[in-house]
Amino acid sequence: MGEVIFWVIWALVAVSAMVVAFSKNLVYSVFSLLATFIGVAGIYIFLNADFLAVTQIVIYVGGILVLLVFGIMLTNRIVVAKITQSSLQRTTGLVVVGAIFLVLVLTLLNQTWPLATSAAEFDSTVNNIGELLFGDYLILFEVASVLLLGALIGAATLARKEL
Amino acid sequence: MHALSSYLILSALLFSLGLYTVITRKNAVAILMGIELILNAANVNFIAFSKFVTHHVEGHLMAVFIIMLAAAEAAVALAIILNLYNDHGNINVDEANALKR
């Protein structure tokens, strides 16, 4: 059962990412990006990353995707729910990206990874993440707030200029 | 359980599709969506390796910081895109080739 669900989620992520890349309708792209993010959160669950899955839902789905939809709504004169987009150099891009994908897959299939020997699973990762975040990675945590402050002030200044 | 390679292939696929989106789309918001796909691919890699190879949660911490960075980047990038729209009337990046008006 778990195996079947894993492959269903795997296929959901792959197909919805393809829709994001190839769809002509920008609104379809952004909504299949929603499916990709939720699918990746499911993949995180299979990788024992419960905190990351929740973070993915809260920040990506609840925040970044809303910002992207705002970006679309603010930059198009909409008359119907169909916003077309065009692409440049489709064939060249497809050849180059296909070659990169092939090289990546061949490389990682021919590689023997130094797999961990212990098979013990984390019960929950939140405790370990918290201990690291407020211990070894404290400086990174504080610098993150400065980065967010800079992003907020910078983006608000840029967005205000055109009022 | 599933092998490490199934996660890595998914990540490679996400990265390739994101790269394709970035290099072929004209719409700046669509390019931003491609960047988010690439960042997700990196996160899947981090967490897959942290489960199968290092067996430590430090990879998770990196992924949290990447997500935080993606939020900040999306906010600033969209503000720039709004300014571009204000100047040009559209957000096709191939037409934004002037440094000043």
Added chain:
Amino acid sequence: MHEHYGVVLAFGILGFILMYVAFILQKLIGPKNSSELKLDTYECGEPTEGSSWVQFNIRFYVIALIFIVFDVEVVFLFPWAVVFKDMGFVTFIEVFVFLAILVVGLAYVWAKGDLEWVKMKLKYGTGRYAATRLHESESP
């Protein structure tokens, strides 16, 4: 660990199915006597004016921006809440510094007036309806 999340998946799927069940049910058992009036947005009340597919106001963006910054902040506070009991008071100071830095951003946006929905910059009598109001006051 993923076995515990079967419940979450079941809830998600159930919610999705129930939504479509509601759609299909109303298609099956709902009366079908549609007329011009039935297709109105508001069957009684004000007639709508124009299309609702309009360009959003740019001021929504700044609100969304503030939301996403504090969204990220909340995610960082979750692990703190879990380890606070074990790691003690020093983490409180660490988080306090984190929050203080972010509140500077909120204060900046507030002081610059991005949070005010109605810009109070217009002088009295220069607004959109100033001419009509002037006209009304003169006529009696």
